[in-house]
Amino acid sequence: MTDVKRCRFELFVRLKPENILRYPNGSLVWCHRGDRFTRDESVMIAKLVQMLIRHHSKYKLAILYDTSYAMNEIERQVLKYYNGVVELNRLHDYSDMLTKIILPQWLKYDS
Numbered sequence: 001m002t003d004v005k006r007c008r009f010e011l012f013v014r015l016k017p018e019n020i021l022r023y024p025n026g027s028l029v030w031c032h033r034g035d036r037f038t039r040d041e042s043v044m045i046a047k048l049v050q051m052l053i054r055h056h057s058k059y060k061l062a063i064l065y066d067t068s069y070a071m072n073e074i075e076r077q078v079l080k081y082y083n084g085v086v087e088l089n090r091l092h093d094y095s096d097m098l099t100k101i102i103l104p105q106w107l108k109y110d111s
Contacts, residue, residue, distance in 0.1 A: 009034035
């Protein structure tokens with residue numbers, strides 16, 4: 001039996017209605033899996049955070065999940081961005097994985 005490693009990080013996004021037409025099928029909801037980039041967990045979270053930084057103005061809601069936690073655990077949510085406001089930011093728990101990223105002021109956490 002082979003040991004299949006599942007994707008550790010996912011970014012769930014809901015687009016603002018005015019941005020629907022820019023995407024195929026006009027879908028409002030997307031889930032970006034970190035393993036589409038690599039199997040390295042530190043690169044997964046880095047790429048998803050960079051995606052959020054780059055496209056946050058198009059998102060009504062964005063939630064970064066750590067799938068190593070169970071669905072009902074609060075620690076599963078790493079970051080929650082809603083209507084232009086960061087409501088939950090636990091990126092400091094993953095700071096060793098985010099050493100190569102310069103976070104914008106709106107996403108900074110107290111170290």
